[in-house]
Each structure stands twice: as C-alpha cells, then as structure tokens.
Amino acid sequence: MLDxxxxxxxxxxxxxxxxTNEPVGSKALADRHNLGVSPATIRNDMAALExxxxxxxxxxxxxxxxxxxxxxxxxxRLSQIKPLSGAERRAIxxxxxxxxxxxEIVMRxxxxxAQLTRQVAVVQYPSLTRxxxxxxxxxxxxxxxxxxVLILNTGRVEQRVVDLPEDIADDRIAHLRAELNSCxxxxxxxxxxxxxxxxxxxxxxxDRPVAATILSVLLExxxxxHEEKLVFGGTANLAAADFSVGxxxxxxxxxxxxxxxxxxxxxxxxxxxTVRIGSENPYSGLRGTSIVAAGYGSGDxxxxxxxxxxxxxMDYPVxxxxxxxxxxxxxxxLAGS
Amino acid sequence: MLDxxxxxxxxxxxxxxxxTNEPVGSKALADRHNLGVSPATIRNDMAALExxxxxxxxxxxxxxxxxxxxxxxxxxRLSQIKPLSGAERRAIxxxxxxxxxxxEIVMRxxxxxAQLTRQVAVVQYPSLTRxxxxxxxxxxxxxxxxxxVLILNTGRVEQRVVDLPEDIADDRIAHLRAELNSCxxxxxxxxxxxxxxxxxxxxxxxDRPVAATILSVLLExxxxxHEEKLVFGGTANLAAADFSVGxxxxxxxxxxxxxxxxxxxxxxxxxxxTVRIGSENPYSGLRGTSIVAAGYGSGDxxxxxxxxxxxxxMDYPVxxxxxxxxxxxxxxxLAGS
DNA sequence: CTTGGCACTCGGGAACACAGAGTGCCAGAG
DNA sequence: CTCTGGCACTCTGTGTTCCCGAGTGCCAAG
Numbered sequence: 001m002l003d004x005x006x007x008x009x010x011x012x013x014x015x016x017x018x019x020t021n022e023p024v025g026s027k028a029l030a031d032r033h034n035l036g037v038s039p040a041t042i043r044n045d046m047a048a049l050e051x052x053x054x055x056x057x058x059x060x061x062x063x064x065x066x067x068x069x070x071x072x073x074x075x076x077r078l079s080q081i082k083p084l085s086g087a088e089r090r091a092i093x094x095x096x097x098x099x100x101x102x103x104e105i106v107m108r109x110x111x112x113x114a115q116l117t118r119q120v121a122v123v124q125y126p127s128l129t130r131x132x133x134x135x136x137x138x139x140x141x142x143x144x145x146x147x148x149v150l151i152l153n154t155g156r157v158e159q160r161v162v163d164l165p166e167d168i169a170d171d172r173i174a175h176l177r178a179e180l181n182s183c184x185x186x187x188x189x190x191x192x193x194x195x196x197x198x199x200x201x202x203x204x205x206x207d208r209p210v211a212a213t214i215l216s217v218l219l220e221x222x223x224x225x226h227e228e229k230l231v232f233g234g235t236a237n238l239a240a241a242d243f244s245v246g247x248x249x250x251x252x253x254x255x256x257x258x259x260x261x262x263x264x265x266x267x268x269x270x271x272x273x274t275v276r277i278g279s280e281n282p283y284s285g286l287r288g289t290s291i292v293a294a295g296y297g298s299g300d301x302x303x304x305x306x307x308x309x310x311x312x313x314m315d316y317p318v319x320x321x322x323x324x325x326x327x328x329x330x331x332x333x334l335a336g337s
Numbered sequence: 338m339l340d341x342x343x344x345x346x347x348x349x350x351x352x353x354x355x356x357t358n359e360p361v362g363s364k365a366l367a368d369r370h371n372l373g374v375s376p377a378t379i380r381n382d383m384a385a386l387e388x389x390x391x392x393x394x395x396x397x398x399x400x401x402x403x404x405x406x407x408x409x410x411x412x413x414r415l416s417q418i419k420p421l422s423g424a425e426r427r428a429i430x431x432x433x434x435x436x437x438x439x440x441e442i443v444m445r446x447x448x449x450x451a452q453l454t455r456q457v458a459v460v461q462y463p464s465l466t467r468x469x470x471x472x473x474x475x476x477x478x479x480x481x482x483x484x485x486v487l488i489l490n491t492g493r494v495e496q497r498v499v500d501l502p503e504d505i506a507d508d509r510i511a512h513l514r515a516e517l518n519s520c521x522x523x524x525x526x527x528x529x530x531x532x533x534x535x536x537x538x539x540x541x542x543x544d545r546p547v548a549a550t551i552l553s554v555l556l557e558x559x560x561x562x563h564e565e566k567l568v569f570g571g572t573a574n575l576a577a578a579d580f581s582v583g584x585x586x587x588x589x590x591x592x593x594x595x596x597x598x599x600x601x602x603x604x605x606x607x608x609x610x611t612v613r614i615g616s617e618n619p620y621s622g623l624r625g626t627s628i629v630a631a632g633y634g635s636g637d638x639x640x641x642x643x644x645x646x647x648x649x650x651m652d653y654p655v656x657x658x659x660x661x662x663x664x665x666x667x668x669x670x671l672a673g674s
Numbered sequence: 675c676t677t678g679g680c681a682c683t684c685g686g687g688a689a690c691a692c693a694g695a696g697t698g699c700c701a702g703a704g
Numbered sequence: 705c706t707c708t709g710g711c712a713c714t715c716t717g718t719g720t721t722c723c724c725g726a727g728t729g730c731c732a733a734g
Contacts, residue, residue: 025727040677043728061683061727101497139472139488147488151476157486157496160438233592235572239585248576255570362696375708380697398696398715 002052008035009045010054011078014066018315023063068278068312071290075275075316082317084325088116092326096333102126102155106231109306109330114234116322119241119310120254122293124264125229126154126303126334128222133184133192138177138214140170148217152189154303154334162217168210176203176211180218189222228261228304241311249285250309259283264293264305271295271327273320278312288312292319296327298335306330339389345372346382347391348415351403355652360400405615405649408627412612412653419654421662425453429663433670439463439492443568446643446667451571453659456578456647457591459630461601462566463491463640463671465559470521470529475514475551477507485554489526491640491671499554505547513540513548526559565598565641578648586622587646596620601630601642608632608664610657615649625649629656633664635672643667 012033016024026039026046035042046064049055054070057063066074084092095112099105106123113121137149144164151157179199187195196215200208232254238247253259263276263283276291286309293307307323349370353361363376363383372379383401386392391407394400403411421429432449436442443460450458474486481501488494516536524532533552537545569591575584590596600613600620613628623646630644644660 023727027727038677039727040679041675044676047729057728059684061729062685063727134478135476135484137474137476137486139474141471147472149474149486149488149494151478151484151486151496155498157494159488159494161492236585236588236592239583239588246576248573251573251576255573360696364696376696377708377710378706381707384698394697396715398698398713400696 002048005035005037006045006049007073007078008033009042010049010066010070011074013046013049013055013064014070014074014078017065018313021313023058023065025063028063068280071277071312071316072280075277075320079317081273081324082321084116084321088322089325092116092329096329099333102157105155105330105333107233109326110231110233113306113308113322113326114237116326117308117310117319118234118237119308119314119319120232120234120237120250121306121308122230122232122254122260122264123306124261124304125231126152126156126297127228128152128156128158129189130297130301130303131156132186132188134186136177136180136184136218138173138180140173143167146173146214148214148221150218150221153186154298158221160217160221162214164213165209168207172207172210176207176214179203192222193219228257228265230257230260230264232260234308237310250289253283253285254309259285263291263309264307270297270300270302271324273324274307275316275320290314290316292316292323294323294327296331296334298331303331303334339385342372342374343382343386344410344415345370346379347386347403347407348411350383350386350392350401351408351411351415354402355650358650360395360402362400365400403650405617408614408649408653409617412614416654418610418661419658421453421658425659426662429453429666433666436670439494442492442667442670444570446663447568447570450643450645450659450663451574453663454645454647454656455571455574456645456651456656457569457571457574457587458643458645459567459569459591459597459601460643461598461641462568463489463493463634464565465489465493465495466526467634467638467640468493469523469525471523473514473517473521473555475510475517477510480504483510483551485551485558487555487558490523491635495558497554497558499551501550502546505544509544509547513544513551516540529559530556565594565602567594567597567601569597571645574647587626590620590622591646596622600628600646601644607634607637607639608661610661611644612653612657627651627653629653629660631660631664633668633671635668640668640671 009029012029012035013024016028016032026042029042030039046055050064053067054073055064056067058065092112096105096108099108106125110121110123131152131154133150134153135151139147139149141147141161144167146162146164147159148162149157149159179202183195183199184192196219199215200211203211238250271294274293278290279287281287281291288311289309290312291307291309293305295302295305297303306327308319346366349366349372350361353365353369363379366379367376383392387401390404391410392401393404395402429449433442433445436445443462447458447460468489468491470487471490472488476484476486478484478498481504483499483501484496485499486494486496516539520532520536521529533556536552537548540548572588575587609631611630615627616624618624618626618628625648626646627649628644628646630642632639632642634640643664645656
C-alpha cells in the first residue's frame with residue numbers, strides 16, 4: 001500500500017512544509033531531497049498519498065500540504081524525537097535550579113518551554129490527588145476563626161480560612177493539630193478521607209463540633225476541590241505563527257482552564273509523550289492546533305503534566321525533544337527539593 | 338482658543354470614532370449629533386482642532402481621528418465616568434463573594450474585569466510592603482530543613498524552604514516560633530527588620546546560628562524580594578480589537594511583568610483612576626494602547642492596583658466606571674475576610 | 675515501473691478605472 | 705465676525721481584467 005518511497009515522500013513533504021510554510025510541489029521535492037527519482041514519479045506517489053488522505057492540495061494546481069492524518073503518520077513512524085543540544089540542557093538545568101519555591105519552579109518551567117519551542121507553553125501544578133500530606137497547621141486568627149494550612153510533599157501549600165461554630169482554647173487547637181499530624185503525616189491524599197474519619201471519636205466530646213468543621217474544610221480543600229491549577233505563557237509566539245484558525249479561539253481556549261486540563265491530561269505513562277494533532281483534538285476551537293504533552297513527576301509517580309500548544313504545522317521532532325527534556329528536569333528538581 | 342462648540346465637536350468625534358472605528362467626517366457629525374450648525378462650520382472647527390493637535394486625518398480627504406492629545410482632553414474635561422448598572426453591580430458582588438481564598442479573589446477579579454470591559458485585565462496581588470504580619474509558622478520537614486510560612490493580614494501566604502546549618506530540636510523550634518510571633522504579630526512589614534534585629538540576643542547562644550538563618554530568609558522573603566506578583570486575563574479580547582500596533586508586542590509586554598507593574602503602579606490615591614493614553618505610555622511596545630488603572634485596598638490603605646489595557650480607541654467613560662467599581666468591591670471583600 | 679512531454683487549471687499580482695467620501699476654500703448672507 | 709452653500713480637488717478602496725507561473729494529471733514511450 002505504502003512502500004518505502006512513498007513514506008519518504010511524505011516525510012519530505014512534511015519537513016519541507018514545516019520549514020517553508022508553503023504547499024510543496026513535486027519539482028521542489030525532487031530538487032531539495034535526493035530521492036533518486038524524477039518529479040513525475042513523485043507526482044504519482046503524491047497522487048497515491050492524496051488518495052489515502054495523507055496529503056491534500058489547497059486548490060487545484062497547487063502543491064500538497066500534509067493533512068492531520070499525514071502528520072500523525074509522520075509522528076508515529078517517520079520521525080524520531082530530536083534530543084536537545086548540550087548547551088540547551090545545561091541552560092535548562094541552571095535556569096530551573098535557581099527557583100526557590102514551587103510557584104517559581106512552575107513559572108520558570110513555563111518560560112523555559114515557551115522559549116525553547118517558540119510556542120505556547122502550559123504547565124499544570126503538581127496534582128493534589130497524587131501527592132501526600134507533609135504537615136497540617138492550624139493557626140488561630142481571631143475568636144472562632146482559624147487558618148488551616150496544608151503542606152504537601154510536592155511543595156504545594158494550600159490555605160483556607162475557617163469560621164468555627166464555637167470558641168475553642170488554643171491548647172485544644174494544638175491538640176487537634178498534633179492529632180491530625182500524627183494521623184496524616186505522609187498519608188496519600190486518596191487515603192485522607194478514611195484516615196480522618198475516626199478522629200472525632202478520639203477527641204473529647206466538647207471539641208467535636210470544631211473538629212468536624214475543620215475536617216470538612218480539609219476534605220473539601222484536598223479532595224473535592226479538584227480544580228487543578230495551571231499556568232501558561234509564551235502567547236506572544238502565537239502572533240508569529242499564523243494560525244489558519246483565528247487566534248481568538250486559541251486565546252479563549254487558553255483561558256478556559258477546563259479545556260486545557262482535559263487536553264493535557266488525557267493519557268500518558270510518565271515519560272510518554274502525547275501528541276494530539278489538529279482535529280484529533282476534541283475541542284472545536286483548537287482545530288488547526290496541535291498539542292505536545294508529557295507527564296512529569298518525581299520518582300515514578302506522575303504528578304502532573306506539561307506541554308506546548310502550537311500550529312499543526314510545527315516541528316514535531318524538536319518540540320517533542322524539548323518537552324521531554326523539560327519534563328525530565330522538572331521531575332528531577334521536584335524530587336530534589 | 339477652544340470655544341464650547343469646538344469642544345463639543347471634539348467630544349462628538351471621539352464618541353463616534355470609538356463606536357464606529359472609522360475616521361469621522363463633517364457630514365456624519367452634523368447628522369448624528371445635533372450640533373445646530375452645518376457641516377461647513379464643523380469643518381472649520383475641525384481645521385482648528387487639527388491645527389492644535391487634537392485630531393488628525395489618516396490621509397488627505399479622509400475623516401478625522403482623535404490623537405492621543407485629543408483623547409486626553411476628552412478624558413480630562415469632556416467625559417464623566419459612567420456608573421455601572423444595578424444588575425452589573427449585583428453580578429460583581431455575588432461573583433466576588435464566592436471566592437474562598439486570596440488566589441481565588443484575584444483570579445475572579447481578573448475575569449470580572451475582562452468580561453465587563455471586554456479588554457485585557459491586569460490585577461496585582463496585594464502588595465507585601467504595605468501589609469502586616471498575622472502569623473509566622475515554622476514547620477520541620479526533615480533534619481536540618483524547615484518550612485517557613487508567613488501569613489499576612491491581606492490573606493497572602495508566603496512559604497519558603499530553609500536549610501539549616503545544624504540540627505535543632507523541635508521544642509527549640511517551637512520556642513523560636515513563639516518568640517517570633519510575639520514580636521511580629523500585627524507588625525507592619527516595614528518595621529520587620531528593626532523588630533527582628535534583637536531576637537538572636539534573647540535566645541540561648543546555641544540557637545543563634547539557626548535563628549540567624551531563619552531570620553535572614555524571612556527578611557529576604559518579606560523585604561528584599563519585591564517581586565510583586567500579578568495576573569492577567571482576557572487576552573482573547575485582544576484578537577477582536579484590531580490593534581494598530583502588532584498585537585505581538587502587546588502580548589510580549591503582558592508577559593514582561595516588570596513593564597506591567599510600572600504601568601499600573603506609577604501614581605494614584607486610593608480611588609483615583611489613572612488613565613494613560615497611547616504614547617503617554619513609557620513603554621514603546623504599547624504605543625496604541627491605553628491603560629486604565631486604579632488602586633484598591635481595605636480601609637484607606639492602598640494595597641495594590643488593578644486595571645485594564647486596551648486599544649487607544651476605547652470607551653473611556655464605561656471602562657473607567659467598570660475599573661472603579663471593581664476596585665471598590667475588591668477592597669470591600671478584602672476588608673471583610 | 676519510471677520518465678519526459680504536454681495541455682490544462684488556478685491563484686495571485688499588476689495595471690487600471692471609477693465611485694464615493696471628505697476636504698479646503700471662497701463668496702455671499704445674517 | 706460668523707455661518708452657510710457651492711464647487712473643485714484629492715484621496716482610498718474596490719472591482720475588473722489580464723497575464724504569468726507553478727503545479728498538476730494524463731499519456732505514450734523507454
């Protein structure tokens with residue numbers, strides 16, 4: 001069906017189109033790549049490729065352009081991820097190492113990805129669901145009001161103000177805190193609800209209403225409130241890339257966190273790279289854009305995902321290389337801090 | 338120099354140009370606004386206005402367009418801030434009231450502003466410098482490693498991991514924490530350095546190296562590290578507004594936090610609204626864009642600023658009304674929580 | 675199966691003309 | 705002195721036409 005030469009032609013078309021942003025014709029192909037055959041032969045192959053939907057022509061008598069299906073084949077079988085240069089690796093490492101807290105790690109990662117790929121970068125904060133509790137703090141703010149601070153092993157800190165149903169003495173707060181910490185230290189978030197369930201019973205009856213209030217906020221914060229935060233950057237690169245689709249839609253999608261999370265999140269072993277090309281994309285506003293994403297994490301747990309978003313016509317090997325490298329380094333940094 | 342009618346003409350030009358986005362000619366003016374004079378008269382006035390630099394024509398024999406100077410006069414003398422409708426006010430109130438922590442307040446404020454004005458919204462986090470300490474927490478994470486958590490009266494929480502020079506027992510940590518809290522509770526950030534200065538002396542000598550380390554990180558976090566965080570949103574609105582200048586520059590400026598902070602921050606009593614029009618703007622990439630900003634805060638202290646950024650050709654009265662209203666409501670919310 | 679030749683098809687750019695909107699100026703009226 | 709109507713002039717934007725060139729599909733021959 002598709003012999004080697006046809007595949008080579010497809011690869012050449014993709015590469016040329018990516019670098020020139022113009023439909024590529026049979027003659028240009030024969031010139032630039034030494035395929036060892038004449039333009040006429042290439043035309044036949046192109047006809048076959050078009051027949052099967054890998055390429056298309058914008059209008060009669062123009063060159064060919066890869067379809068989404070063509071890019072898909074290219075990514076799956078015709079290309080291999082291009083590793084970064086040594087200089088780039090070192091730059092990543094030093095740039096990320098300078099971060100002092102989680103916010104800064106995330107922010108720097110976004111910039112890095114955007115700069116390396118010249119595309120829009122998206123980074124998801126390390127997920128709540130897969131992390132574990134490192135410490136719980138209860139800080140009295142006023143009568144009947146405390147702040148609950150949760151520190152997770154990913155460095156993430158969640159805080160919530162809690163209004164209490166009744167007064168409670170500081171030493172009883174301290175006791176509750178100690179109790180919580182001894183139960184929850186190192187506890188994976190998925191186990192939190194059951195771990196916490198019998199805490200009220202172990203407290204003196206008069207403390208139970210307060211404890212119940214605090215616990216319910218704690219659960220709500222950790223478990224129910226699954227709004228995975230994410231950050232993006234490099235939108236200036238959108239202006240350069242001329243999108244077939246209005247870039248208004250792209251900007252809108254970027255601000256719809258829900259959409260983005262779905263796009264990033266849908267698959268993935270830890271170091272798998274997910275590529276979603278154009279119309280493979282479930283969200284209609286992003287026709288014409290591709291997403292290259294990967295998971296990152298410390299050790300072997302995937303904590304969250306990151307990736308870039310760009311025009312379908314992008315340099316996949318390079319982009320995938322950059323995404324993979326950044327994901328790995330972020331994982332290392334997180335593990336080390 | 339500029340009699341009343343000329344001013345009326347200028348106002349009419351601005352209003353028409355804002356609503357149509359086209360150069361406005363003398364005939365159209367005479368039709369749409371009942372100025373009581375003929376087009377020819379208006380032409381004379383326009384010639385005078387152009388003479389003095391308030392309007393300009395894109396090319397000979399086209400209508401007139403306001404210059405930055407013209408908009409300036411309009412904003413200063415010819416317009417008055419348009420208050421929001423009751424429905425809008427209520428929407429703001431309920432939307433902001435639903436926020437549970439500072440992050441969410443800020444995020445919702447951005448969305449709100451962007452939606453109300455159909456422009457890019459920028460919100461600065463409540464400034465560190467003008468807030469005060471509510472609580473200091475020191476959480477042991479591992480041997481020789483603690484997390485320092487600072488809770489400020491604005492609801493802002495700063496955390497930093499600190500590596501200690503030597504081991505220290507938990508109860509001595511607790512003592513240090515108590516000491517810090519008793520000194521710093523309610524302390525304005527500007528007083529922190531002096532307040533903290535003599536703490537080491539009051540500690541047993543063997544604790545001093547650790548205390549010094551922690552204090553230096555604390556000072557660094559609160560005082561030296563003035564990177565005022567800010568958040569923006571509504572970039573999709575950029576695509577609709579056709580900028581004279583490439584919107585690439587605008588996107589770039591948005592990601593350059595430093596630039597934005599300067600733009601927002603440069604003046605302002607608490608409920609003053611700052612308008613910076615086109616070339617009044619110090620940053621060259623933002624020629625063609627105007628900024629409408631206001632301070633917000635609880636009580637009478639200005640905590641930070643917020644605003645919107647849009648094309649010079651924007652509806653200033655409405656935009657200013659929205660910015661003012663949002664700033665007020667955010668202030669209220671912050672004061673109440 | 676490959677190749678060279680050939681007729682055919684479009685898209686995009688250049689040249690051109692034209693209508694319409696808007697101006698500036700002038701002379702006359704109030 | 706100010707306003708008004710008239711008039712000639714100057715643009716831009718748009719629509720039309722035309723042509724070139726790149727690229728294709730097909731065919732017949734190697």
